[in-house]
Amino acid sequence: MKARAFSYHRAHSVDDAREAHARSGDDARYIAGGQSLVPALALRLQAPRILIDINHIEELRGVRCDGEWLRIGALTRHCEMLTDPLIAEFAPLLRAAAPFVAHPAIRNRGTLGGSVALADPASEFPAMMLALDAEIEIAGTSGRRRVRADDFFIDLFETAVGPGEIVTAILVPRFRCNQRICFDELARRRGDYALVGCGMLATCKDGLVETIRIAFFSVGNVPTRARSAEAVVSGARIDADRIVAAQAALDRDLAPPESDEVPPAMRLHLARVLLGRLLARMSEAA
Known part of the structure; x- marks a missing residue:
């Protein structure tokens, strides 16, 4: 099929x-990378x-430190997640x-803002917004506002972005020396949508996990925090028994x-x- 005629x-x-x-x-419709929109136009889904x-729009570009935050412009390409030194230092999750996102051709065009705004529940970056406790900056009729990732994802492909509004930046708390990250996903082939994926960010002290944020994707209509599993791990040393308890807690967190x-x-x-594997890695890192 071909897209319906449109103006530009x-x-x-x-x-x-x-x-x-x-x-x-x-x-x-706004278009940036177009990696989701163009196929939808071709199929006349939109x-x-x-x-x-x-x-x-130049103001949507660039990565810079802004106080305790790392500000990532909405037009930052997926491939820049692999090469930008500020992202490597202050947003290593x-x-x-990034290497798990589709294939190089898509990473070269796709944008972080587009991925977050689309909110595909099987995509990596929206879930990482939850793990990082990020905030999404949105430009609307009354100016700009920031929405926490916990409040941003509402339902399947539905977010806090209203009609005509634009995601302008992602703001991530800067990574600290006492924090640790883990990420992995399970897929039939590298580059396919994950059957399940998970990322986590923990703050550690003296071998204990003080706080942890665990976010899953490909497990529901929206990226999902495993809050019950987080509660099992927070304030404790990760050992085999703790991992088993966290795995059991997923019954209360996930409903695929x-x-x-x-x-x-x-x-x-x-x-x-996957949770067991990542918590084992986190235990070694902590």
């Missing part, structure tokens, strides 16, 4: 993009009257997840939906296996 607007600022969207009567190209690809019980089993 090349935006030069966030305000310009938002004004173009408002003039369309909301029959518009058929907007106008595409608003935000690739040339994103660096650890029915799927033709993987039965819910199998996906939950894989989540327990």
